Amino acid sequence: MSHNSQHFFLGAPHGVPPTYEMLKEEHEVAVLGAPQSSAPVTTTVINIRSETAVPDHIVWSLFNTIFMNWCCLGFVAFAYSVKSRDRKMVGDMTGAQTYASTAKCLNIWALVLGLLLTITFIIVLATGSLMISQTISEMIKYHGGY
Structure with a gap:
C-alpha cells in the first residue's frame, strides 16, 4: 500500500x-x-457537532407545580420546560437553552418562595396554637374551672 x-x-x-x-x-x-x-x-x-444535552428541568418543574406552586411559579416553569423540550425536538438548541434557562430560574424562585412560605406557615401555626392553648389555660384559671 x-x-x-x-x-x-x-x-x-x-x-x-x-x-x-x-x-x-x-x-x-x-x-x-x-x-x-x-x-x-x-x-x-x-x-x-455532538448534540449537547440541554436539560429542560421538566421533572423539577413538575415537582414545583404539584408541591411548591406558590404564585403559580411552578406551573409557569413547567410551561417553559415543555417549550424547551419542544425546541429540543425541533433541533433549535439555542431556543431550547433559552427556555430551559428561564425554567431553571423560575424553578429556583418557586422552590425558595415555596420553602419560605411553608416554613412561615408552620411557624405561624405553631405560635398560634401555643397562644390559643395559653389563652384557654388562663381562662380556666380565671373562671375557676368553667
Missing part, C-alpha cells in the same frame, strides 16, 4: 474496527495505486 492511501485512512477513530466500506475503499485504492496527478492533495475537514 502506498503512503498516500495510508494517509487517506488516518481519519478513522482509534480502537474502532473498520467497516466493510472502509476495507473495500482501502482495497480499491491499493489496486488502483496512488493518484497520478501532480496536483497537491487537499483535505476537507467536516466537524460534526
Whole structure:
C-alpha cells in the first residue's frame, strides 16, 4: 500500500474496527495505486457537532407545580420546560437553552418562595396554637374551672 492511501485512512477513530466500506475503499485504492496527478492533495475537514444535552428541568418543574406552586411559579416553569423540550425536538438548541434557562430560574424562585412560605406557615401555626392553648389555660384559671 502506498503512503498516500495510508494517509487517506488516518481519519478513522482509534480502537474502532473498520467497516466493510472502509476495507473495500482501502482495497480499491491499493489496486488502483496512488493518484497520478501532480496536483497537491487537499483535505476537507467536516466537524460534526455532538448534540449537547440541554436539560429542560421538566421533572423539577413538575415537582414545583404539584408541591411548591406558590404564585403559580411552578406551573409557569413547567410551561417553559415543555417549550424547551419542544425546541429540543425541533433541533433549535439555542431556543431550547433559552427556555430551559428561564425554567431553571423560575424553578429556583418557586422552590425558595415555596420553602419560605411553608416554613412561615408552620411557624405561624405553631405560635398560634401555643397562644390559643395559653389563652384557654388562663381562662380556666380565671373562671375557676368553667
